[in-house]
Amino acid sequence: MTEVVLAFGEQRRLVGTISLPDRVERDAIAVLLPNTGLEHRVGPNRLHVYLARALAEAGFPTLRLDLSGMGDSTASDAADPSRDLVAAMDALESRGIARRFAVLGLCSGAHDAHRALCTDHRLVAGAFIDGYLFATPRFYLTYAWQRATDPARVLRKLSKILRVGPEADHADRSPVDLDFFRQPVKSEMKSDLAAFIARGIVLSYIFTGQVQHRYNYASQMTDAFPELRRYANAEVRYLIMADHTFSQDAMREELAGVLVGWMRRCADVIEGQPHRSAEAAASRLSPIRHFLSTGFLLP
Template sequence: MNLHAAVPLPAAAHDTSAPSDRGYEERVHRFGDGLVGVATLPAGRAPRATALILLNAGLVHRMGPFRLYVQMARRLAAEGYVVLRFDQSGLGDSPLSSQHSDNRKRDEVRAAMALLEREAGVRRFVLGGICSGADDSFNIAPLEPRVAGLVLLDGVSYRTRGHKLRHYLPRLLNPLRVLRALWRRLVPRREPPRAVGNDDLRDFPTRDEASRRLLALDARGCQVLLLYTGGVASYHNHRRQALEAFGPVMRSSNMATEYWPECDHTFYVRRHREKLFACLQDWMQARFPD
């Protein structure tokens, strides 16, 4: 069997087609090296020229945290955009790849783009996702000229001087916190195991390399949305921090940043999801109207 051809999965697959009167329809595909994904397409109309590809958030199935990707795909498809959410190798319903490659993630995205070009006729793509999905998108985009946009939800950023001031100054002005910190230093106790932190889990390039990537993406006209929530306050805690971290490139009209401290990392609260969907719809329609 040609694994690069799109083939429907059996009826027992997790995702099923939705009625077209909702403004979208869904098709399940197996493509590439056994990858499984769901393409959500506009119903009853020709799709727009740009498609969104959503990459797994950590180890979460292609549905996204609490089905966030499903809802996002359907909202955007109803506006005319094709959206593919697929399981990368070894995640969800996609088996671990049989081929070892340093470029595996890039190859999988290229297979996803080939699928959408063949199935929907789109040749321009936006990559995106939450957390590691944002990291993978940011790492792949500079290598793929067909990537015209990035949606980075709680993606790359760095602890700047401003971040440290905003983080530590309120604590220093709180006498109770200061006393607790002094007590922990003065009273000997067994050290607890080191907690696993952001630096252990994320795939960020160096800060200089990230800035160079953004400059290169800006030069080729790539549209970038960086949206941060209160869920990543450990490394990003202000609406101007992207400018602090990456410099003047963030003043480009191709770059858009948002900071929503009231939202959690997975947009669990319904009104926060509605805010996210509205933001994405507005951004996609403004940057990719065709």
């Protein structure tokens, strides 16, 4: 595997690090990994570095990039994450690395991934971690039961009634409740999903145990959107033992395994589509040759 820093986009103001397999097919599917929240492109707990390297080792070029005004990328008056992701695809396509792409995002990155999928048909797959969260009747029943049977919560409520523990009002707030994006209403989401399904996009929706206050059972996403249950190229995974930022090695390893599996399914699906010429399929490129003109090798 080789890692290269790349400057791209208008006035080369966007910066990313691409992890490249030792051998890259001309028509390989490349993965785009935008920022999470306000984090640098290394990701929380270096999560993006870990995922990019795991995907590259599995054969998928992966670009973790800083969006406009974040990390090492400079700001722009016309900043738009979707445009930044389009610029990233243009940069990789112009260098012969990929013509088809997958996009992967955590939290706000999942929102950016969703919007990009609506924008550019070169994207053939999307994975969304703790992204959009839609309640169902079963969610509310589970939520009420969890609250009623949680001893710590009962004690906090009693303390509040007895005016003991002035911080009780803040105890139930989740650290992942910051509003980094506007979630679409359900009708908008259904419309977007219909478009994704019509295009054959390979979808993976992943949820962690730290968002139980909004997602608290494995099939909540498919209960909210039954069309996903009927769609062969969609999966929903509930990593209940993982926290939102995958702070432990075992959490990161589990997530990487899920995502490598998602990309291998994507490759199988795309391979069955008539988009490659025999010449393109047989051609293999040196990743270093394509990037020496625009980036530099990391030590």
